Amino acid sequence: MTDAPITDAWIRRLNLLQLVVAGIIVLTPTLWMVLSSLKPSFEVTAYPPTLIFAPTLENYAQLTKTTPFLSYAINSLIVTIGSTALGLLFGIPAAFAVSWTRISWPAILTLAARMAPGTLFLLPWYVMFRQVGMIGSYTALILSHAVITLPIVIWVLLPSFDGIPRSVFEAAQVDGCSVTRILWRIALPLVASGVAVASILAFVFSWNYFLFALVLSNGDSKTLIAAAFNFIGEGSTQWGALMAAATLIALPPLILAALVQRWLVSGLTLGAVKG
Amino acid sequence: MSEAAATFTEDRQRLELAALSAPAVIFTVAMIAFPVVYTVWLGLHSFSSTGKQSFVGLANYSRLLADTEFWHGLWVTIALYVLSLVLQLVFGVWLALVLFHAKRLPGIVRSLFISPFMMPPVVAGMMWLVILDPSLGAANYILQSLGLPPSEWLASPVWVIPTVALIDTWQWTPYVALIVLGGLQSLPPSVYEAAQIDGASAFKTFQRITLPLLLPTIVTATILRSVDLLRFFDIIYITTQGGPGNASNTLNIYGFRVGFEFFNIGYASALMLTLTAIVFGAVLAFNRLRGAVAW
Numbered sequence: 329m330t331d332a333p334i335t336d337a338w339i340r341r342l343n344l345l346q347l348v349v350a351g352i353i354v355l356t357p358t359l360w361m362v363l364s365s366l367k368p369s370f371e372v373t374a375y376p377p378t379l380i381f382a383p384t385l386e387n388y389a390q391l392t393k394t395t396p397f398l399s400y401a402i403n404s405l406i407v408t409i410g411s412t413a414l415g416l417l418f419g420i421p422a423a424f425a426v427s428w429t430r431i432s433w434p435a436i437l438t439l440a441a442r443m444a445p446g447t448l449f450l451l452p453w454y455v456m457f458r459q460v461g462m463i464g465s466y467t468a469l470i471l472s473h474a475v476i477t478l479p480i481v482i483w484v485l486l487p488s489f490d491g492i493p494r495s496v497f498e499a500a501q502v503d504g505c506s507v508t509r510i511l512w513r514i515a516l517p518l519v520a521s522g523v524a525v526a527s528i529l530a531f532v533f534s535w536n537y538f539l540f541a542l543v544l545s546n547g548d549s550k551t552l553i554a555a556a557f558n559f560i561g562e563g564s565t566q567w568g569a570l571m572a573a574a575t576l577i578a579l580p581p582l583i584l585a586a587l588v589q590r591w592l593v594s595g596l597t598l599g600a601v602k603g
Numbered sequence: 604m605s606e607a608a609a610t611f612t613e614d615r616q617r618l619e620l621a622a623l624s625a626p627a628v629i630f631t632v633a634m635i636a637f638p639v640v641y642t643v644w645l646g647l648h649s650f651s652s653t654g655k656q657s658f659v660g661l662a663n664y665s666r667l668l669a670d671t672e673f674w675h676g677l678w679v680t681i682a683l684y685v686l687s688l689v690l691q692l693v694f695g696v697w698l699a700l701v702l703f704h705a706k707r708l709p710g711i712v713r714s715l716f717i718s719p720f721m722m723p724p725v726v727a728g729m730m731w732l733v734i735l736d737p738s739l740g741a742a743n744y745i746l747q748s749l750g751l752p753p754s755e756w757l758a759s760p761v762w763v764i765p766t767v768a769l770i771d772t773w774q775w776t777p778y779v780a781l782i783v784l785g786g787l788q789s790l791p792p793s794v795y796e797a798a799q800i801d802g803a804s805a806f807k808t809f810q811r812i813t814l815p816l817l818l819p820t821i822v823t824a825t826i827l828r829s830v831d832l833l834r835f836f837d838i839i840y841i842t843t844q845g846g847p848g849n850a851s852n853t854l855n856i857y858g859f860r861v862g863f864e865f866f867n868i869g870y871a872s873a874l875m876l877t878l879t880a881i882v883f884g885a886v887l888a889f890n891r892l893r894g895a896v897a898w
Binding site for chain 1: 624627634668697698702711712713715722723725726729730732733739741744775833837839855871878879883897
């Protein structure tokens with residue numbers, strides 16, 4: 329088999345070619361969005377589309393001038409950080425208890441909640457929040473988004489807690505440590521990286537979530553994602569500003585995901601695959 | 604330690620563990636279980652414009668069976684679901700194999716590949732809205748330069764479903780690929796070595812060995828995608844709101860509009876509960892399938 333090394337080299341080249349093709353398909357639309365956001369307004373809608381142009385930030389300037397972009401961004405941050413914190417606060421002890429007792433229904437309950445269509449809860453939430461005058465409040469938005477973050481935290485942390493040898497806990501118990509103390513003093517520091525991944529994933533998916541804010545936020549509390557919908561309606565020809573908005577909205581999750589991409593796989597599949 | 608003291612510690616421990624999961628459970632029951640029960644109640648009532656409610660039993664459900672818009676929505680949901688799922692599984696397995704054979708990918712390359720599904724679906728919808736614009740979009744320019752006829756894309760009642768499926772496939776194929784890649788990496792290398800000694804071709808090895816071993820992982824990916832695809836909402840609401848006409852009016856979009864645009868709360872509740880039953884039915888069915896293909 330004298331030709332085996334040649335075949336190997338060809339297979340490797342063919343694979344690299346496929347990788348490049350896949351990369352181009354994956355990246356081109358995003359690249360086009362960023363390029364469009366940097367085009368002078370008269371060139372964004374030029375046909376045929378131009379690839380070479382003098383880049384400008386005028387679309388970004390126009391966006392901040394004509395819309396309360398910054399205050400929408402602050403709304404998004406408040407809701408996202410609030411719901412992530414709430415998810416961690418409730419999720420960390422729950423994941424620990426499930427891992428300890430092997431009684432898994434609390435974890436499954438939160439996951440089932442995540443699987444149902446959001447519109448199912450939105451209707452009663454709308455009715456109930458309206459009755460207590462909470463439509464448009466940060467509290468309503470944070471509570472609704474915590475429904476997204478809680479199962480992420482629990483299911484990302486479960487395998488981490490499972491990975492701690494039982495003998496560590498037993499030794500602490502012999503020393504008279506209560507379960508709660510074991511969680512905060514011993515187990516939590518051991519799963520710190522898991523907590524980091526859980527926080528980032530919770531942040532990303534809360535930031536990205538559209539449906540709840542569409543109904544539960546109003547003029548003053550609108551999140552960026554919900555406001556993006558209005559940008560489309562307002563300026564169907566203002567492509568430059570629209571793409572500038574899209575780029576800015578996509579930036580925080582993309583940066584965070586890049587930071588922890590190595591550990592994301594198992595978290596993204598909610599523990600279904602050990603990555 | 605005496606026996607009584609031991610039982611005391613055990614009881615205390617059980618209590619502490621219950622207290623640890625209590626906040627998550629109470630929160631979920633308050634935010635989900637109670638509202639779902641409320642939705643069931645709403646679905647059995649009819650609400651007049653003055654807000655007066657009356658018990659109508661299963662009338663909302665029999666109305667649903669006679670509602671052509673419901674059946675149309677079901678058809679759109681299923682068409683979009685099947686098309687997107689098949690595309691994402693085929694391309695996802697392909698991409699996973701490509702990534703698997705490219706040993707030691709730099710972190711930046713991995714980041715780029717996960718970027719589509721890490722960005723908000725709303726952003727994906729916005730960018731494709733511009734790319735697919737029928738008169739000024741880059742997609743039609745590329746088609747025309749290749750000598751192909753331009754498409755109306757999202758504005759065409761015929762092409763809107765395939766186009767939405769295409770956008771979702773762009774966004775979520777890398778996600779399926781990552782799951783399948785995880786499955787590939789957990790396969791024992793001895794399997795491949797045995798096949799190589801037997802002189803099996805690369806395609807035969809894939810068809811006879813890799814694919815069957817990957818089936819559980821593929822079913823897992825199917826479950827995770829099914830949950831999202833059957834309640835398809837974001838990209839459609841951003842790009843077409845169910846249009847043109849009602850061509851992309853999925854059940855989730857239809858239920859949302861009945862509830863929040865027409866304020867027909869009773870009927871919307873019935874619609875949403877039906878969709879939820881479909882989603883959970885699919886999850887349970889695929890979960891059984893996963894048990895059947897496990898090895």
